[in-house]
Amino acid sequence: MTERVREILGWYSSDTPGTRSNIARMLNHGRLGGTGRMVILPVDQGFEHGPARSFAPNPPAYDPRYHFDLALAAGCSAYAAPLGFLEAGAADYAGEIPLILKLNNSDSLIGGADPSPAITASVDDALRLGCAAIGFTIYPGSLARNEMYGQIRALSEEAKRKGLVVVVWSYPRGSGVSKEGETAIDVVAYAAQIAAQLGAHFIKVKPPTAHIEQAAAKKVYEKEHVPVGTLTERVRHVVQSAFNGRRIVIFSGGEAKETSAIFDEVRAIRDGGGFGSIIGRNSFQRPRDEAIKFLHDVMDLYAGKTK
């Protein structure tokens, strides 16, 4: 148990030893084990975007075991997926990697400005499958946000009582925010704050842009000279917005993009005090060997082995 992990566990002093054990399991697993940084493999795109959009670029990824194997081979901190994907591999990979069961999901067969995911698994499913954590997506800015906040409140209370960790994906979207606003620095910082106030242990947000969405916020950013010019500064501000760095905030990779662009992003997250990345499409849509090399490179950046 490194000093850094022990320090992080100290931020969760209101939680049970069970929850703290599962936080430790994730922080101690894989190539970044013990550093206080994490790289998580999330694969919910099959449900969220459809199978071909998710897996056709790298067809072995249609197989649920592929992702368990990829996460293990790359030394990820944890693997997150919906019920079906975890059920299809949890027994065969029992005890090999911390699992995060996504408890809600949206498909994209029906549109609408205001996302409203379905509950697709339970806390008891997470125990049955040997998971370390539950995952849940909230969409601040959606008209349906309050329903989601109420759902995670109840699921989170149950998960904490049963010794699990609560990971919240906080993605501003819906009629309350513009398309550009979804990644605006004020909105992303706000989304991190909301997840933290709802009691999330780990928070996942998107890397923010320098855009400021809300007029009332804009005034404050300008008046107080909050530095948000570079991604590093913005990451620092988001981490600050999640209880001054006392909650683990990790950043999503977003759409598949060029490797060098991702490395730049990772450097900025690292230098801004972000705790890591959750990288889905950018890893599982590459050929396996390339993905492992890529994830190792990302981890080496976080570990400070490379600059």
Place this chain on the structure above:
Amino acid sequence: MTERVREILGWYSSDTPGTRSNIARMLNHGRLGGTGRMVILPVDQGFEHGPARSFAPNPPAYDPRYHFDLALAAGCSAYAAPLGFLEAGAADYAGEIPLILKLNNSDSLIGGADPSPAITASVDDALRLGCAAIGFTIYPGSLARNEMYGQIRALSEEAKRKGLVVVVWSYPRGSGVSKEGETAIDVVAYAAQIAAQLGAHFIKVKPPTAHIEQAAAKKVYEKEHVPVGTLTERVRHVVQSAFNGRRIVIFSGGEAKETSAIFDEVRAIRDGGGFGSIIGRNSFQRPRDEAIKFLHDVMDLYAGKTK
């Protein structure tokens, strides 16, 4: 226990022995027992379309025992029906054929673009009636989809704990998809994925057309050259979309049609790696002897006895 059935059971390693036993019961029953292929008789049309539309073409089919007898005589893998039909025969045919209790159903007395079925039976009903599985229909694309996903989540958790198999009918329909889109290859593949991610053991979809409904999907199908020109290719893609073939996917016969057209469809399903057919109207609306002959012919195609 054949090697093939043993292999299939291996895909369900997270499930209890009870659920695995019931999967095995269905895979080992009837003329296709042991082949890994299935032909299921489903009779929920009385509820879904009304009695005359369903049974007037072959009046003995008004009698619930007719369907038990037909399924047995034809050597089907299982018989699926709503509560009433099963209650009317389950005692007399106890232990003779695996039963699937449909837990939700829609009647067609009131329309609406977005289907939203009623829960019409329970998991405990399924135990009481000696069923091997529960059946449940979801309508991805309906505004009411999330309610259905939430219902099957809870029913499925209970059914699995109690050793039953979960069969999900996944039929895209509603304001999220066009009429043509209901059977579009991208949409059907997506529907199969959703059912699999929700934890279904068996998935029933419609044979897909070559139409691609969603613009975002179309780009990927073209870029990645996903072959969807023939039904065989499309079946292969759907099966791939259900965990790379590690979930049992069966195809519905749909509306009554010419026998030769069905045989062509069955050949394509078989050659594309589909696990079988679920054939309702095309069997029970024919005279009994003709239906048995027809079903035997379908099974022989699946068994590779005929080409």
Place this chain on the structure above:
Amino acid sequence: MTERVREILGWYSSDTPGTRSNIARMLNHGRLGGTGRMVILPVDQGFEHGPARSFAPNPPAYDPRYHFDLALAAGCSAYAAPLGFLEAGAADYAGEIPLILKLNNSDSLIGGADPSPAITASVDDALRLGCAAIGFTIYPGSLARNEMYGQIRALSEEAKRKGLVVVVWSYPRGSGVSKEGETAIDVVAYAAQIAAQLGAHFIKVKPPTAHIEQAAAKKVYEKEHVPVGTLTERVRHVVQSAFNGRRIVIFSGGEAKETSAIFDEVRAIRDGGGFGSIIGRNSFQRPRDEAIKFLHDVMDLYAGKTK
């Protein structure tokens, strides 16, 4: 136990000893302990307005421990916050200051004339975290008001059974009231009455203006010569409207403003028989030392140590 606190406890004679103990704990804590007056530190602005708008003016306030420390150092009667902020400090500050867990919250990423907060924590969370009270906001005038009244009814019944205090923030807002009407004397008095009738032990309202919103009320205020010309008179009327002074009514400070203006307001609240202030932004957005000095000054006004 002072005579005044004993007198106040006498107003809550239908409540359990547990609830009365927690009322006493708050009335006896801090610099105003025993006076029957209270100054509470509330910090839900991170959720309600976003992190930068709340904490950028005084960045140490991003840290959840800052507020526990500030409330303690300033000698506040209690500290109120949403789940996340309390979980992040409740163990480390166990037993040092009475806590109020805000059970509902609204974010401001999506607008709408009629506020409708989400439930974000439970009564059992309050017990687990060692809180003395639950807090809940109602928005009389909102189309969603009845939903909120129903929620607080249930939460309040549970909280009282478990020995907790019920603190209701009663903020008229929504399509039922004009912007000016939100702080109109008739509306604020009405809001206090509603909270009291819903069974609140402590009621938080905004300092009212002399504006009278409702025509039917206006007639009576004029006919009966209800004095509402000065803030002192209006506070007296609001306190009277909350069961003739037999419920604790405290007033919010509202937006950050000049110190002298706040002191004038406090004098008026004090002289009108108000029980104290709940001061968020005006305290935690100042530098720590200044905030402590400011809060001490406010308390000295309430304690009658200064005029």
Place this chain on the structure above:
Amino acid sequence: MTERVREILGWYSSDTPGTRSNIARMLNHGRLGGTGRMVILPVDQGFEHGPARSFAPNPPAYDPRYHFDLALAAGCSAYAAPLGFLEAGAADYAGEIPLILKLNNSDSLIGGADPSPAITASVDDALRLGCAAIGFTIYPGSLARNEMYGQIRALSEEAKRKGLVVVVWSYPRGSGVSKEGETAIDVVAYAAQIAAQLGAHFIKVKPPTAHIEQAAAKKVYEKEHVPVGTLTERVRHVVQSAFNGRRIVIFSGGEAKETSAIFDEVRAIRDGGGFGSIIGRNSFQRPRDEAIKFLHDVMDLYAGKTK
């Protein structure tokens, strides 16, 4: 919050903030507040021994309010009693002193070698009455011990979840121990260990004698030269036996006796690292003023103000 109290709270790091808050409340209350020492007034003798035996020596003590008042006036850390006594005063003394609700009690109208107390109140009663803790007596050595251990297991789990403290009176008695053995050093140390292993936060035992009851223990005490010659040494051994001093152990005064004898006992408890005394008959059977003087003297000894 003194350093010593903070250190003690650190021993209970698996507990909720609620439980830690109530531990702190008791450690911070009264004349010994902040010292890490406690003097508790327990009055369950009315139930255990009958009213005249308990209260006739000082008739005002028949009145339940007498004991609240005595505990307050003397500056005790907490007051412990059965349901009825607490119900008779909890509202009038709400918030004035931490309360411990004794959840089980035995009357002495029927004898028997093996005590087996009745459950006389619930954890929810404790919340309703505003208590900081539940109290429970176990009788190791009784044939009915396992029933008691099972009861405190369940009550303790509930109390901890609801933020209360668990105080266990551990009194060896029954056919498993001789009369002399009830206070034998090996038996009392064992009783403290049992209570600690059952999850007690505070443990109450009797001052042990130098007698060693069990042959198997006697060998070890002799072989390992465990010093048990003086009461101070024996207290040190008992405290060591309760998790090496990491559980709060307090000692009962036992039967009414001479004041100087009690002071000697208190000195030994203090010097042996005991956390304090729970003094019933020796306080409430004296006239009020004398009792207060006596309790103050005891506290001064614990506080190190006198020798």
Place this chain on the structure above:
Amino acid sequence: MTERVREILGWYSSDTPGTRSNIARMLNHGRLGGTGRMVILPVDQGFEHGPARSFAPNPPAYDPRYHFDLALAAGCSAYAAPLGFLEAGAADYAGEIPLILKLNNSDSLIGGADPSPAITASVDDALRLGCAAIGFTIYPGSLARNEMYGQIRALSEEAKRKGLVVVVWSYPRGSGVSKEGETAIDVVAYAAQIAAQLGAHFIKVKPPTAHIEQAAAKKVYEKEHVPVGTLTERVRHVVQSAFNGRRIVIFSGGEAKETSAIFDEVRAIRDGGGFGSIIGRNSFQRPRDEAIKFLHDVMDLYAGKTK
């Protein structure tokens, strides 16, 4: 994940992925991780035999943290203890070593031929404390045996549903067996079989002697020439009796004894196909450095590093 661990997990294919994960956690932890052998540190002697008999030979062991530290430093596979000992360290050592919560315990203050332990903790306690397993002692041969079998049945069902491992201590004792019979080979083999039939995942028994207790058994052992002359043979027979080696059987060290005698025992267990040792008094009653050296030596024997 080594081949051996994978093979062992295969024996538990009826269990949930959660339970299999926790079996894997224990098999993969510590110095013997991956070998399929285990050395577990159990410390329930404080409750079972009393504190001085347990800890006086090595006084630092009075401190609950000592055992967490010892188990970690020695590289044990898991640490087993009653509720109090685990609560006193589970938060501080969160995630550092697999924990087994002993759910029942007997004290030795009262004798009797037929042991009957008390339930002292719950499955939910195990989740709350982050344990990998529950532990439970049965006493075949006791008049109270059926009560214990019924208790473990219920606890085991719950533990398995929640993803925990079930460890059963099976100690023949009571009026059904003679003192010599408690470790008779037929009785120990029978005790292992009973635990296995009750659904235990791990079984703990005592090293058997060559004595044969039951006349009916004796006939068969003789007739079938079951070899039980050496400890290695007897261990082989006990392992065979626990489902032909398809359940993990570990052997207790028993009373403190000479090191060389223990090494001989370990060699016999190893050569007979036993899965390891659970060593309490022989480790924690030695000075820490000596204990670590001793445990390392034991592990090296199991790992085949030494002979």
